[in-house]
Amino acid sequence: MIHIIDEKTDDILAVLSEADFFNDEYYEDLKAVETFKFFMPANHSKAGFLTSRRRIVIPGEDGEFKEFILTEPYLINNTKEFYTMGSFVDLRKQKVIDPIVLDGQTPSTAGDYVLSGTRWQIGIVEFTGLMTVEFTEPLDAYEAIKTVAQLFGLELRFRVEVAGSKVVARYVDMIQRRGELSGKEVVFGKDIEGIERRETAGELVTALKCYGPVRDDGTRLMVIVEDQEAFQKWNDEGRHLWGIYEPQTENTDMTEARLRSLGQTELAKRVTPQIQYSLKTIALEHVYGYEHEKVRLGDTNRVKDEDKNPPIYLEARVLSVKRSIKNRSRKEVEYGDFIEYSKEDVQAEWKVLRAQFRERLKKAKEDALSYTEEYAYSKAVIDTKDASVYADSTIY
Structure with a gap:
């Protein structure tokens, strides 16, 4: 079902059952893009609740709730079409972060700084270290919270909490990695x-000319990095396949060693077909x-x-x-x-797993035998006990 939320009070105004809408589509990706669209008959009694900037809440797949802002309502013939975006994008309009350096920050403290005064608050955070957080240019709160997550190597997850007939909280989680290594x-x-x-091999090269930022005196550092293995495989009649690399940085004091290291990292991405x-x-x-x-x-x-x-x-x-x-x-x-x-890789992994399973099975058998020998009687002892019990019974 779809809950229609008042954009000012957060109260639930109306609820759409599954019979009230059709052709709905929810989309979400790891780049923090979240959208939802659905269609209704134009003469539906609840269609009037769905005006621009109105909020809606839909269920997630695991009991959570997702909130959206209605951005594009359309009336086409006898059908109303509704297009929405994740309500967290509205952080762009709720606050501007001025350039500042925040020393000794955790994701929680930096996130609290960014979100204070907005409708959102920090939720689950999977990081405990400290770092310096620097905003070098003005950012809206949405871009700023994304910057904080990227700095700490975390991924964002947005969710809302509903109690009774009201949205009571909006959370931004910063977690190590969304999803599971399920093995499915x-x-x-x-x-x-x-x-x-x-x-595609359009970007494939075997060597790079790497250029550093322009220095104050107008000169630029330049180094060449090569991959001999790729050269042997892809060379053009003994000639390198050349490319140019310019790291995205304003550090005019970059050393040759640093430029070479960055160039080698970039070359490693470009020596094989994509x-x-x-x-x-x-x-x-x-x-x-x-x-x-x-x-x-x-x-x-x-x-x-x-x-x-x-x-x-x-x-x-x-x-x-x-x-x-x-x-x-x-x-x-x-x-x-x-x-x-490759098939060989898979078969090799299977052999390793099979060997590990056999070793565990062998150990389990040995443990069971050891337990049996310690707590159970042998046949000779049982036969002796049988005889003694029989003798006792004749006396009784």
Whole structure:
């Protein structure tokens, strides 16, 4: 269902049941983009509640709530179309952070500084260290909280809390990693309807000319980094495939060692063709008997398609989710951050796991035998006890 929220009081004004709307689509990705759209008959009695800037709340997949701001209501013939965005984006309009240096900050204290005076507050934080947080230019609160999360290497999650007929709290969580390393296998023919593999070599190089920032005197540091293994594989009749690299920094005092290190890191990304996969998956968790097959944003799964030649074995992360809150079986998942494995890699890992299992089984048997020998009687002792018990019984 959809709760319609008063944008000023946070009270629930009306509730839309699943029969009241259609063609709904929720979208979320790891870049903090969250949208929701749905359609209603233009003459519906509750359509009048849905005006610009009005807020709505929908259920998440695990009991949480998501809040959105209505940005684009359309009337097309006899249908009203409603397009919304995550209400956290409104942080752009709630506060501006002036340039400042905050020493000895945790994500919680820096987040509190950014969010104070807004509708949002810091929720769950998975980090305990201290760092200096510096805002070098004016930022709105939304960009500032993203900057804090990036500085501490955390990912953002936005959620609201509903009690009775009111939204009572809005939280920004900063966590180490969204999703789980579930180990779930996504298999062609079961979870996967289609899989595409694209390999592009347009950006491939074997050497880089690296240029540092322009110094005060107008000169620039330049170093060359090369990859001999890539050169042997990709060279053009004995010539390097060249590229240019300029690190995005204003540090005019950059040393040659630092520039070379940055260049080598960049070159490592460009010495092999870029490989991309596109998957179309099926949501099985809402099918009876497949409840354990759930997939969430940020999860890392294993992808397998053994019908291809050569077979495809991947480890990949869920980058975005598109689903319906009305028809829960309608769900699309986009994967990225792929790590490819060969069949030999998979078989080698299986052998290691099998050896570990055998070792554990052997130890379990040894432990059971040791326990039996310590607490159980041998056959000879049992026979003796049988005889003594029989003798005692004749006396009685």
